[in-house]
Amino acid sequence: MHDIKVIIRATEMQKHSDRMRGLGKTVAFVPTMGFLHKGHLSLIKEGRKLGDDLVVSIFVNPTQFSPEEDFESYPRNFDKDLKLLQKEGVDVIFSPNEDELYQDGFQTYVELKNLPNHLCGISRPIFFRGVATVVTKLFNIVRPHIAIFGQKDYQQLAIIRRMARDLNFNIKIVGFPTVREPDGLAMSSRNSYLTPEQRINALSLYKSLNQSKKLVESGIKDAKRIIDAAYALIKSYQDTAIDYIAICDPETLADMETIDRPVLMALAVSVGKTRLIDNMILNPE
Secondary structure (H helix, E strand, O other), X not given: OOOOEEEOOHHHHHHHHHHHHHOOOOEEEEEEOOOOOHHHHHHHHHHXXXXXXXXXXXXXXXHHOOOOOOXXXXXXXXXXXXXXXXXXXXXEEEOOOHHHHOOOOOOOOOOOOOHHHOOXXXXXXXXXXXXXXXXXXXXXXXXXXXXXXXXXXXXXXXXXXXXXXHOOOOOEEEEEOOOEOOOOOEOOHHHHHOOHHHHHHOOHHHHHHHHHHHHHHOOOOEHHHHHHHHHHHHHOOOOEEEEEEEEEOOOOXXXXXXXXXXXXXXXXXXXXXXXXEEEEXXXXX
């Protein structure tokens, strides 16, 4: 079994990365909240290709959860994660506890002005402040050359790219395509919450995206018409509650009325009590 180093202290993680950098090695980093699935593993495999020293963090970040969300019940299984990461040849797991990253009296947060004011940021107002803050801290602790994120969390990836530019992080941000189950459901740790019946209803997200793709390719340019059709499809499945369906600019995330160039279609839907997200680039050409 591959020898893997588990680090829980920020100072030790910094020393490790400084040592790797001093040896001329490229440090690749994949941040996760654990409970790993094939989507995470695809990011980790990419990190293994891109870096000499591969670091994976496991940390369920409390500052991105509002009080009514699932921080306490968020799925966790460190022993299983450890075995998976050993198989993938990961060099370091950085797994701090909450007090290590948010010491008593912590009061400094990172916020973006515009990108969080769309999509998930509307119904989850503190979410991206928490994400931007923890990723900034992890970048300063792990000190990677390259960091890999999944495109399923498209808004998160856009925010991290913008933040890295704005704050002059000398880190290459790599986005990796969404990994799906054989039937098309985007992989997510929260999929484990779904009952067998809800699992079937959750396919409405992917089906609505594919329907939208076909409508755009057929020549329909009216974003509202595409959204209305997606809304009808999703609501035809039981136990679904739509948070948002949006067609927007892939860079700014601002809503678009006319599809005259590639656009992002993004949606968030609760199936039962489980909130799921998905997205797809729609190209009129």
